[in-house]
Amino acid sequence: MLYLVRMDVTIPHDLPAERAAEIKAREKAYAQQLQRDGRWRHLWRVVGEYANVSVFDVESNDALHTLLSELPLFPYMRLQVTPLAQHPSALA
Numbered sequence: 480m481l482y483l484v485r486m487d488v489t490i491p492h493d494l495p496a497e498r499a500a501e502i503k504a505r506e507k508a509y510a511q512q513l514q515r516d517g518r519w520r521h522l523w524r525v526v527g528e529y530a531n532v533s534v535f536d537v538e539s540n541d542a543l544h545t546l547l548s549e550l551p552l553f554p555y556m557r558l559q560v561t562p563l564a565q566h567p568s569a570l571a
């Protein structure tokens with residue numbers, strides 16, 4: 480199943496810079512692992528915002544929830560999830 484997910488990130492100002500950098504490094508490693516195994520199909524920056532839009536390909540709502548809740552930045556994110564279906568005019 481495909482899901483469009485928008486992630487808006489807000490890191491608290493009082494989080495120490497080294498801790499924020501460590502969380503972002505773990506987020507990057509996890510995101511790249513999921514891209515390599517095909518579950519994180521697209522990852523795009525939203526221009527001018529600390530936000531991204533992503534497309535995930537996972538087997539169920541529960542699988543997506545688990546994956547998202549394991550993001551190192553999850554405690555600092557607001558997530559908007561949209562399940563996707565085939566469009567009848569799509570070529571692929």
Ligand SMILES: O=C(O)CC1=CCC(=O)O1
Pocket residue numbers: 486488506507508510529530531552
């Ligand atoms: O920077 C972001 O949009 C949050 C994020 C998701 C994957 C990643 O590496 O950073």
